[in-house]
Amino acid sequence: MTEPALIHLIYCSTAAHEMSQAELLNLLQQSRRRNEQLKLTGMLLYGGGVFMQLLEGIPPAVDMVYQKISRDPRHHSLILLEREPISTRSFAGWSMGFHHLEAEAGQQLAGAFSLHEAKAGLEDKACHPSPALDILRQFARTQR
Template sequence: MGETDLIHLIYCSTATHEMSEVELLELLQESRKRNAELELTGMLLYGGGVFMQVLEGSPAAVTGLYQKIERDPRHHSLFLLEQEAIAGRSFADWSMGFHALKTEEGKRFADAFSLRAPGHGLEGKAIRPGIALELLRQFAQTQR
């Protein structure tokens, strides 16, 4: 696969319930196995009932997986932040990097990115593509 054949896709969603550590580990194991098979890389961030994920790979693999994610009953209110061609992978070291935000940090993250907050609009939310990618990259750096 040539470098021009890569895209990344970033989305946010709201968990149907606050996920336990066991549930998150199961999700992560499942994601890493599937992503390795599909030659996908990325990062998953979870906190306060909100997911943010970036997926990198071929357009067919990324969009195919996103369509499956849209039907996943573990979350709702998916919001596609960005989908575009990329020159190279930002998360090449992982089939799926992961970071779970704890307590107060998770609540601030959820408040910033959740669409279930009062008003349900995007006004005042941190849901902007450049910010989302930078946030994911920062957490990826802490995992190395």
């Protein structure tokens, strides 16, 4: 069986500690450099001590980066929500889109949600993971 040309991978995780703006900026700069080299695109949301990230690109690159991410001590309790073939990128223009959802800012978004509550709901294996992609896409549309 042939490997798909492109995949996306979505996961949630819990920060080891509440991250400062400086730590988040450093993480974002590292991610963008790496993703540009590997031709990966995606989106990262952070709020309430929870990360939600989507990576998209060729399978070997996405899988390699996810393995590295899974060993990163800055977070724990990773939940792989989805790893699926895709025909086109959802975040083609972003080596790594990012937003820090502060509590008050998160409540101002249309269809306000809490990443902490979203992660708790997605931990149920019976839950279909597509709401995670919907959350990321909806957020990206409001930021463009």
